[in-house]
Amino acid sequence: QQQVKQSPQSLIVQKGGISIINCAYENTAFDYFPWYQQFPGKGPALLIAIRPDVSEKKEGRFTISFNKSAKQFSLHIMDSQPGDSATYFCAASGSARQLTFGSGTQLTVLP
């Protein structure tokens, strides 16, 4: 059973558009929620992360929105660029610190 559910599985966006990826979790012990970007054959690269004490965090074109009561969080990529085309994973961890990943979203940004 996937502890962190991610949607959509794939996403196609026009250049300059907004990409939105959603995740939901079950384990209320999770207290750290990062997003990773992965290109084919490469390791996941940390993009941005949030903790439950804030509802939103923005870094450049990337924003995480967090809804603790709904146990959901999302990644918004503003002004999406073709170079953003990659697989995006949400993840969560608690005191044990190892990451539980979502199933991934393959983002394609059309030029």
Added chain:
Amino acid sequence: AAGVIQSPRHLIKEKRETATLKCYPIPRHDTVYWYQQGPGQDPQFLISFYEKMQSDKGSIPDRFSAQQFSDYHSELNMSSLELGDSALYFCASSLTAFTEAFFGQGTRLTVV
């Protein structure tokens, strides 16, 4: 900035052989994690070490073992390899006081 170094990058082994994957964490990072990623799958946690001691264990087969050495590098030993072990193996490291985990480029293991 220094990153997590993994070696080898690619490895081809036959069934029932053994393999050793190495991970060199970011300097001053004392925690190492190992993940397995199958084709089109999300990374699955295998095992982690903090200060050279095993800290958590995930879905790691009994055929696999790992350790962290005095210089904080880690090795994942895989024996009696099976075709299903073919995957990307990632190592990540983090500082004790922080939670951010940084991943290496991975080792692609192919079992034939």
